[in-house]
Amino acid sequence: AQKVTQAQTEISVVEKEDVTLDCVYETRDTTYYLFWYKQPPSGELVFLIRRNSFDEQNEISGRYSWNFQKSTSSFNFTITASQVVDSAVYFCALSELTQGGSEKLVFGKGTKLTVNP
Amino acid sequence: GAVVSQHPSRVICKSGTSVKIECRSLDFQATTMFWYRQFPKQSLMLMATSNEGSKATYEQGVEKDKFLINHASLTLSTLTVTSAHPEDSSFYICSARELHVVKSNQPQHFGDGTRLSIL
Numbered sequence: 603a604q605k606v607t608q609a610q611t612e613i614s615v616v617e618k619e620d621v622t623l624d625c626v627y628e629t630r631d632t633t634y635y636l637f638w639y640k641q642p643p644s645g646e647l648v649f650l651i652r653r654n655s656f657d658e659q660n661e662i663s664g665r666y667s668w669n670f671q672k673s674t675s676s677f678n679f680t681i682t683a684s685q686v687v688d689s690a691v692y693f694c695a696l697s698e699l700t701q702g703g704s705e706k707l708v709f710g711k712g713t714k715l716t717v718n719p
Numbered sequence: 720g721a722v723v724s725q726h727p728s729r730v731i732c733k734s735g736t737s738v739k740i741e742c743r744s745l746d747f748q749a750t751t752m753f754w755y756r757q758f759p760k761q762s763l764m765l766m767a768t769s770n771e772g773s774k775a776t777y778e779q780g781v782e783k784d785k786f787l788i789n790h791a792s793l794t795l796s797t798l799t800v801t802s803a804h805p806e807d808s809s810f811y812i813c814s815a816r817e818l819h820v821v822k823s824n825q826p827q828h829f830g831d832g833t834r835l836s837i838l
Contacts, residue, residue: 635826639829644831645810645812645831645832645834646829646830646831646832647763647812647829647832649828649829652826693762693763697826705816705826705827706753706765706768707753707763707765707814707827708765709762709763709764710762711761711762712761712762714760
């Protein structure tokens with residue numbers, strides 16, 4: 603079965619520091635997708651990125667960057683020059699095909715990031 | 720972009736009450752909707768997969784008679800927590816999957832969640 607591990611339960615940094623959130627996954631599928639979501643205190647899930655298992659290129663979007671390494675089954679997320687507004691719980695997720703053929707998400711336990719001023 | 724509306728955002732009610740939560744895809748069709756449950760400071764756990772016009776598929780350990788799911792149209796799925804008790808208090812989030820996923824980088828769009836508190 604699919605599994606997503608986010609070993610860091612909580613991280614606290616000072617504004618402007620860089621921070622990396624780790625994500626390690628397990629799957630037997632050859633084709634899969636990996637995701638990162640942000641959940642601020644208000645509760646809604648904010649989609650950050652979706653990555654296809656065949657695309658190992660690193661991605662950068664503003665202050666966010668992702669490092670996908672298939673060899674180590676990791677999909678780490680780095681925030682550069684962190685800001686207070688980055689404070690949230692971040693979830694890594696892995697897609698899994700259901701018996702009906704649709705795609706369901708398996709979430710890690712999340713990493714709570716606190717950015718202090 | 721694709722929007723999923725979940726209503727109500729917060730419910731507080733007495734033990735024994737049945738509570739209905741709606742999940743609507745506002746600007747796209749969704750043959751499949753998912754219902755997740757999140758306990759405080761924990762991860763999202765899939766409860767069930769809801770398919771339009773057919774019975775929902777429940778994850779192991781989820782009581783189908785307790786959590787009734789109806790997906791009567793391509794834009795609406797409902798979750799009814801029957802005879803709710805304090806242990807059912809949780810954050811419930813739905814997501815909707817677009818028909819044409821290939822065109823979208825975001826195959827599931829999440830609602831804003833419903834915070835259910837049973838007294």
